[in-house]
Amino acid sequence: TITAGNGLGNTTASFTIRVSAAVRRIFITASTFTGDLKGGESTGAAGADLLCSNDSNKPAVGTYKAFIVENGARTADPILDWVLAATTEYIRASDTLSIGTTNGSRVFTFGTLGSSFAAGAQRQYWTGINSIGNPWKVTSNCNGWRVGTSGQTGVYAESDQINYDSIYKSTANCDNPKHLLCVEQ
Numbered sequence: 001t002i003t004a005g006n007g008l009g010n011t012t013a014s015f016t017i018r019v020s021a022a023v024r025r026i027f028i029t030a031s032t033f034t035g036d037l038k039g040g041e042s043t044g045a046a047g048a049d050l051l052c053s054n055d056s057n058k059p060a061v062g063t064y065k066a067f068i069v070e071n072g073a074r075t076a077d078p079i080l081d082w083v084l085a086a087t088t089e090y091i092r093a094s095d096t097l098s099i100g101t102t103n104g105s106r107v108f109t110f111g112t113l114g115s116s117f118a119a120g121a122q123r124q125y126w127t128g129i130n131s132i133g134n135p136w137k138v139t140s141n142c143n144g145w146r147v148g149t150s151g152q153t154g155v156y157a158e159s160d161q162i163n164y165d166s167i168y169k170s171t172a173n174c175d176n177p178k179h180l181l182c183v184e185q
Contacts, residue, residue, distance in 0.1 A: 022085065024184040025062060027093035028118045028125055028159055029055040035126065035142025035149040035174025037066070044145045045074040045081070048126075052182035059093050059184075067181035069128040069138040070145060076129070076136040082106055083183040090183070095119055107136050110164050117166055117181055118159040125179040127157050129167045136167075142174035149174035157181075 001014045029052065037043060039050025048066030058064060065083045068074065074081045084090070084106045090099045092115065100113040128141030142154035153171040156178050161169070172178065 022088045024085065024088055024090055025059060025093040025096075026067075026090050026099060026117055026184070027055075027057045027059065027064075027182050028123055029180045029182060030057045031055055032177035032179050033126070034177055035145060035152060035154045036147050037068070037126070037142075037145040037180075038147075043147065045070045048145060048180055052180055055180075055182070057093070058182065062184045064182040064184055067183050068126055068141070068145065069136075070141060071138050073144075075138055076107055077105075079106060083185070084108075092118060093184075108167075110162075110166075113162040113166065116160050116162050122158050122160040123179050124156045124158055124169070124172075125181045126154055127167050127181070128155050129157075130155070131168050132164055135164070140171050154178075 001012060003010055003012045037048040039047040042050055045068055048068055052064040052066050067083050076082050084102050086104050086106045089101045098114045100108050103109050128138060130137040130139035140153045140155050142149040143152045152174045154174050155168055156172050157167050158165050158169045
């Protein structure tokens with residue numbers, strides 16, 4: 001309630017302010033990249049973040065980081081510079097369709113995703129995330145997403161999935177270009 005007054009009297013008005021739950025966007029890069037993720041002078045997760053920031057699919061507003069894991073730089077378990085926030089709803093940047101809401105551990109619980117990470121044709125993107133037996137941990141990630149990826153393998157996922165295949169599908173040779181999944185911060 002706010003009351004305003006002057007020499008002629010007072011008036012009062014009441015209103016309610018509601019804080020909405022956080023909603024953040026996710027997009028898949030238009031460009032593809034080998035497992036040597038170099039953006040500017042940065043490599044690894046930091047280089048991938050720059051690639052997300054400079055991609056033509058990036059929305060006009062917001063800061064984005066790449067949805068990849070890297071030992072000592074970006075992990076979901078334990079949390080280290082992790083790209084997802086706790087109890088936050090994520091939507092597709094392309095059509096604002098709800099993907100799902102993360103839990104308190106800053107990850108998605110599979111079986112609760114409402115839609116895939118991207119509409120349209122299936123696209124594959126690098127993640128480096130371990131298989132179902134040890135979810136959200138770092139595994140095969142193209143030599144830390146750095147130079148020297150020839151002969152290395154990296155984990156990728158698929159954009160048209162709402163199950164675990166959305167973060168871990170299989171491994172591929174790091175010389176095979178894949179997209180990046182980019183998350184608003």
